[in-house]
Amino acid sequence: MPGKVFYRAVRTERCAECNYCREYVCQSDSCVGCKACSLACPNEAVSMVEREISGYVKVKINGETHQVPERITVKSALELAGYEFTRFPEKNKIFAPCEVGGCWSCAVEISGRLKPSCVTPVQDGMIIKTDVPRLKRLVHGFSGHTVGGVGTPWWLKGRRYIEAACFACGCNLRCPQCQNWTTTYCGKDIPMTPFEAARKMTALRKLIGVDRMAISGGECTLNREWLISYIRELRRLNPDREARFHVDTNATIVTPDYIDELVEAGMTDIGIDIKALHLDTFLRITGVGGEIGKKYLKTSWMTLKYVLNEYGVERVFVGVGIPYNPELIALDEIREIGEKISGISTEVQVCALDYRAEFRSKIKRPSFNQMYRVWGILKDCGLKNVVCQTMYGYINPEGRVYP
Ligand code: FES
Numbered sequence: 502m503p504g505k506v507f508y509r510a511v512r513t514e515r516c517a518e519c520n521y522c523r524e525y526v527c528q529s530d531s532c533v534g535c536k537a538c539s540l541a542c543p544n545e546a547v548s549m550v551e552r553e554i555s556g557y558v559k560v561k562i563n564g565e566t567h568q569v570p571e572r573i574t575v576k577s578a579l580e581l582a583g584y585e586f587t588r589f590p591e592k593n594k595i596f597a598p599c600e601v602g603g604c605w606s607c608a609v610e611i612s613g614r615l616k617p618s619c620v621t622p623v624q625d626g627m628i629i630k631t632d633v634p635r636l637k638r639l640v641h642g643f644s645g646h647t648v649g650g651v652g653t654p655w656w657l658k659g660r661r662y663i664e665a666a667c668f669a670c671g672c673n674l675r676c677p678q679c680q681n682w683t684t685t686y687c688g689k690d691i692p693m694t695p696f697e698a699a700r701k702m703t704a705l706r707k708l709i710g711v712d713r714m715a716i717s718g719g720e721c722t723l724n725r726e727w728l729i730s731y732i733r734e735l736r737r738l739n740p741d742r743e744a745r746f747h748v749d750t751n752a753t754i755v756t757p758d759y760i761d762e763l764v765e766a767g768m769t770d771i772g773i774d775i776k777a778l779h780l781d782t783f784l785r786i787t788g789v790g791g792e793i794g795k796k797y798l799k800t801s802w803m804t805l806k807y808v809l810n811e812y813g814v815e816r817v818f819v820g821v822g823i824p825y826n827p828e829l830i831a832l833d834e835i836r837e838i839g840e841k842i843s844g845i846s847t848e849v850q851v852c853a854l855d856y857r858a859e860f861r862s863k864i865k866r867p868s869f870n871q872m873y874r875v876w877g878i879l880k881d882c883g884l885k886n887v888v889c890q891t892m893y894g895y896i897n898p899e900g901r902v903y904p
Contacts, residue, residue, distance in 0.1 A: 505581065506551055507534055507551065507552050507553075507554060507570060507572075507573060507577075508534035508536070508549040508550060508551060508552060509532040509534050509549070509550060509552045510532050510534070510536070510538050510539055510547050510548070510549055510550075511547070511548050511549075511550050512546055512547055513546050513547070513548055514546075515544045515545060515546035516542075516544065516546035516547075517544050517546070519543070519544070521541065521542065521543065521683075521686075522537075522538035522541055522542055522547065524689070525541070525683070525686070525687050525688070525689050525690075526538050526541045526601060526602070526686060526687070526688045526689060527688075527689070528602060528620045528621060528622070528688060528689065529620075529622045531572060532572070533572050533573055533574050533577075533620075533622045533623070534549065534552070534572070534573060534574070534577070535574045535576075535600070535619060535620045536549055536600065537600060537601040537602060537619070537620050537686075537688055540600060540601055540675070540686060541601055541682075541686030541688075543682065543860050543861055544861075545861060554570040554571075555570075555571060555572060556570070556571045557569065557570055557571060558570075558571045558623060558624060558625035558626075558627075559625060559626065560578055560623060560624075560625075560626070560627040560628075560629055561627070561628045561629065562578070562579065562582050562584075562629045562631070563629070563630060563631055563632070565582075567581070567582045569581050569582070569623060571623065571625070572622065572623075573622075573623055574618065574619060574620060574621060574622065574623065575609060575611065575616070575618040575619075575621045575622070575623050575627070575629060576595075576597060576607060576618040576619045577623070578623045578629075579595070579609070579618060579629070579631065584631060586607065588673060588793050589754060589793060589796050589797070589800075590725070590754055590756075595607055595609075595618070595631065596723075597618070597619050598671070598672075598673035598720075598723050598754065599619075599670075599671030599672055599673060599685075599719075599720075599723060600619045600620075601619070601620065601670075601671060601685075601686050601687070601688040602617040602619060602620035602621075602639070602671070602688025602689070603617075603638070603639050603669070603670030603671025603672075603684075603685070603686070603687055603688050603719060604617075604638055604639075604669070604670065604671035604719070604720070604723035604724045605617050605635055605637050605638040605639070605671075605692060605724055605727070606635060606638075606671075606723050606724045606725075607619045608633070608635045608637065609629050609630060609631050609633060610629065610630040610633045611627055611628070611629055612627055612628050613628075615633065615635070615636075615637050615692075617688070620688055634726060635724055635726050635727060636694055636695060636726060636727055636730060637692040637693065637694055637727070638669060638670070638671070638692060638693065638723075638724045638727045639669070639670035639671065639687060639688070639690045639691075639692055639693070640667050640668065640669045640670065640693050640698050640716070640721075641667065641668060641670065641684065641687070641690050642666070642667055642668040642684060643665070643666070643667045643701055643702065643705050644665075644666060644667075644705075645662035645664070645665055645666075645705070645708075645709040645711070646662065646663065646664045646665075646666045646715070647659065647661060647662060647663060648663075648895075649663055649664045649666070649713070649715060649747075650664075650666070650715055650717050650747070650749040650772045650820075651749055651772030651773065651774055651820040651821065651822035651852050651854075652715070652747050652748065652749055652770045652771050652772025652773075652818065652819065652820040653713070653715070653747065653770070653772070653820065654770075654818060654820075654850065655850055655852070655886065655888040655895070655897055655898065656897075657713075658888075658895055658903070659894075659895070659903045659904060662709045662710070662711050663711060663713060664711055664713040664714065664715045664747065665702055665705040665706045665709060665711055665713070665714050665715070666714075666715040666716070666717060667698065667701070667702060667715075667716055667717075668681065668684040668716075668717050668718055668719060668721075669684075669716060669717070669718040669719045669720065669721035669723070669724075669728075670684055670685070670687040670688070670690065670718070670719045671685065671687075671688075671718070671719050671720065671723055672685040672718060672719045672720040672723070672751075673720055673723060673751075673753060673754065673789075673797070674720070674751060674753070674776075674787040674788065674789055674797070675787065675788030675789055676776075676786060676787050676788055676860070677788050677860060677861040677862040678786075678826075678829075678856050678857065678858060678859050678860060678861075678862035678864060679859060679860040680856075680857075680859045680860075681717075681718065681719065682859060682860040684718055684719045685718065685719045685720075687719075695727055695728075695730035695731035695733075695734050696730075696734050698731055698734075699731055699734035699735040699737075699738055700734075700738065702714050702735060703735065703738040703739055706739065706744075712743040712744055712745055713745040713747055713770070714735060714739070714744070714745065714746055714747065715747040715748075715749060715770075716728070716731070716747070716748055716749070717749035717772075718749070718750075720750065720751055720753075721748060721749070721750060722748070722750045722752075722754060722755050722759070723754065725759060725762075728748075728763070729762055729763065729766045732746055732748075732763060732766040732767045732768055733766045733767060735767065736766065736767030745769045745770055745818075746767050746768050746769050746770065747768075747769070747770035747771070747772070747818075748763060748768050748770070748771050748772070749771075749772040749774070750771065750772070750773060750774070751773075751774045751776065751797075751801060752773045752774070752775075752800065752801040752804040752805065753796075753797035753798070753800050753801050754797070754800060755800065755801075755804045756800065756803075756804070757803070757804070757807045757811075760804060760807060760808055760811070760812075761811075764812060764816075764817060768817065769817060769818065770817065770818040770819075770820075771808060771817055771818070771819055771820070772819075772820040772821075772822060773801065773804065773805050773808070773819065773820070773821050773822065774801075774821075774822040774824075774854075775801055775802065775805060775821055775822065775823055775838065775842075776798070776801070776824055777798065777824075777830060777834065777838075778802075778834055778837050778838045778841065779834060780794060780795060780798055782829070782830050782831075782834055783797070783798045785829060786824060786829050786830065786856075802841075805819075805821060805842075805845070806845055809845045809846045809849060810845070813846075814846060814848045814849050814850075818850075819846075819849050819850070820849070820850040820851075820852055821842060821849055821850065821851045821852065822852050822854050823835065823838055823839075823851060823852070823853050823854065823875075823879070824853075824854050824856045825853050825854065825855060825856060825867060825871070825872065825875045826855065826856035826857070826864050826865075826866075826867055827867065827871065828864045828865070829856060829864065832874070832875070832878060835853075835875055835878055835879070836878050836881075836882065839851070839878060839879040839881075839882030839884055840882045842882070842884065843882045843883040843884050847883050847884055847885050848885055848886065849884070849886065850886040850888065851879055851884050851886065851887050851888070852887075852888040852889070852890065853872060853875045853876060853879060853887070853888070853889040853890065854890050855867045855872050855889075855890050855891060855892065866892060867891075868892070869891045869892055869893050872889050872890070872891040872892075872896070873889070873891070873896065875889060876889035876896050876900075880898075885898065886898050
């Protein structure tokens with residue numbers, strides 16, 4: 502394999518022995534160089550080092566036999582056989598956005614069973630098919646929520662359960678301050694079909710007595726086939742007029758045709774997390790690289806504009822999340838974001854989110870007064886429905902704080 506470099510993971514002295522990588526990420530007895538543990542480690546204690554090829558195995562891919570090195574992932578084997586992978590959905594390429602085994606967008610059929618190619622070790626004699634329905638993914642954390650997400654109407658927040666929610670594993674972003682990192686970097690759980698997840702959500706809705714059913718993440722939109730099918734199933738199982746189907750997303754890969762398909766499937770509410778307006782801020786907040794970051798940022802704004810223009814705030818309830826922490830984004834940019842959103846719609850609900858130290862980040866949580874200032878700036882932009890998350894609860898559009 503001239504020119505191709507293979508890796509193995511090595512734990513460094515930063516390792517705190519938390520065992521997260523072994524319990525929730527690693528799928529293999531001996532390292533296959535998938536890098537999932539290095540992406541998931543909150544202490545950044547895993548280095549990927551080059552290794553020699555130790556031997557070869559034979560696999561059949563879409564009917565053709567290939568010889569590939571042993572102790573690599575199925576994704577690497579497919580790449581060696583000429584298949585292309587991408588972190589933004591593209592025709593004729595396999596979409597592999599999370600790379601930790603969470604979203605199953607990269608899944609292939611291996612000897613009759615669907616498996617995520619990014620973390621599954623290649624084995625001698627495997628029969629691999631790439632053109633298959635990807636109707637499984639990891640989704641967990643089914644629970645009742647009192648606050649809800651960005652796409653939850655503010656006037657409902659703060660009561661006893663207002664939503665039944667679940668969280669899809671895997672994300673395409675690498676935010677150092679990820680506030681749900683045990684979902685984002687989870688690759689080891691029981692995968693669910695859309696029907697299994699919809700049935701579980703429906704049972705939870707009945708149990709806690711709510712009308713709203715939310716899916717968040719991680720990034721729930723990564724596996725499009727799965728999500729559309731899940732919303733359809735959910736609507737079929739909840740045909741009453743009161744039922745609401747809520748999707749929370751970073752919108753970085755959600756194109757207008759995807760939005761149309763979600764609405765057609767039954768989505769009634771959407772929360773869109775806009776991470777920034779300027780590229781350098783977006784890259785700092787999300788931890789992704791330049792070229793892909795540019796595409797993600799552009800897509801998220803295009804999607805927000807499309808949803809608001811096509812579906813208004815009534816046909817689909819829309820909430821927008823804006824991050825704030827003085828170490829990540831300046832108040833001037835917050836104002837620019839507010840003005841840009843206000844230019845599209847003044848009615849849309851906007852929620853300022855106080856970003857704090859989670860996962861790998863050491864940033865200090867913004868004070869109540871700092872967040873109050875952000876709330877004021879967004880109100881000054883002409884936005885009528887500004888909500889603000891603070892350490893003491895939410896500030897509602899009327900300026901009242903509630904837990
Ligand atoms: S990219 Fe492989 S599971 Fe998400």
